[in-house]
Amino acid sequence: MSPIxxxxxxxxxxxxxxxxxxxxxxxxRFGAAIDAYTEAHYMxxxxxxxxxxxxxxVKELEKALDLGRGANPKGYMVEEIWQExxxxxxxxxxxESTKRSWELQNLKEACEAALKExxxxxxxxxxxxxxxxxxxxxxxxxxxxxxFNKAAEDDTPTxxxxxxxxxxxxxxxxxxxxxxxxxxxERAVIxxxxxxxxxxxxxxxxxxxxHQRGTNKLAIMESDKQATRTRTA
Numbered sequence: 001m002s003p004i005x006x007x008x009x010x011x012x013x014x015x016x017x018x019x020x021x022x023x024x025x026x027x028x029r030f031g032a033a034i035d036a037y038t039e040a041h042y043m044x045x046x047x048x049x050x051x052x053x054x055x056x057x058v059k060e061l062e063k064a065l066d067l068g069r070g071a072n073p074k075g076y077m078v079e080e081i082w083q084e085x086x087x088x089x090x091x092x093x094x095x096e097s098t099k100r101s102w103e104l105q106n107l108k109e110a111c112e113a114a115l116k117e118x119x120x121x122x123x124x125x126x127x128x129x130x131x132x133x134x135x136x137x138x139x140x141x142x143x144x145x146x147x148f149n150k151a152a153e154d155d156t157p158t159x160x161x162x163x164x165x166x167x168x169x170x171x172x173x174x175x176x177x178x179x180x181x182x183x184x185x186e187r188a189v190i191x192x193x194x195x196x197x198x199x200x201x202x203x204x205x206x207x208x209x210x211h212q213r214g215t216n217k218l219a220i221m222e223s224d225k226q227a228t229r230t231r232t233a
Contacts, residue, residue, distance in 0.1 A: 007050035
């Protein structure tokens with residue numbers, strides 16, 4: 001099946017699921033409605049990725065992930081959606097990175113040509129002083145090369161820093177939370193760990209204030225940036 005046909009089929013399936021969600025909602029079957037809406041956004045996101053509309057695909061997958069986490073945080077769909085979202089964000093970053101690389105290369109070549117032309121004009125106007133123009137011209141070319149190399153480095157995939165990884169799973173954060181002690185963990189993992197080990201009861205966790213156990217928004221933002229620049233296994 002070609003990508004175009006697959007995208008069309010996924011889009012039709014997404015629309016059918018959306019209609020199913022509306023039907024469930026009217027019948028007060030809210031759980032079924034949320035499941036249908038979640039899968040609808042998921043399928044539409046996949047369809048958009050097939051069409052290489054990465055930005056819109058990411059938006060739909062993010063909607064699916066939010067719905068899935070709200071309805072069933074430990075459900076299989078949440079993990080599946082997160083994996084596809086991570087892949088989509090990487091594809092989006094890769095697409096934009098490739099575009100920027102071509103633009104940078106074209107701009108670099110244009111700047112080099114302009115500097116060389118300027119050097120040629122300056123040399124022709126100052127006959128007998130050619131040597132005096134060589135060093136400034138080389139310095140300008142060297143500075144130009146440094147600027148473009150730095151720009152290329154900033155767009156190169158890097159290793160994920162330790163502070164953006166959960167200390168239990170060692171994976172990059174997806175839904176990080178801060179404990180009262182100030183340590184950040186993956187929400188589902190730390191809750192499961194504490195319940196099993198009886199190091200801190202689940203009720204104690206629930207009794208803490210939202211500020212104490214709130215979402216680590218900074219970690220989410222930084223993890224999101226790193227996830228788009230690092231291939232997932």
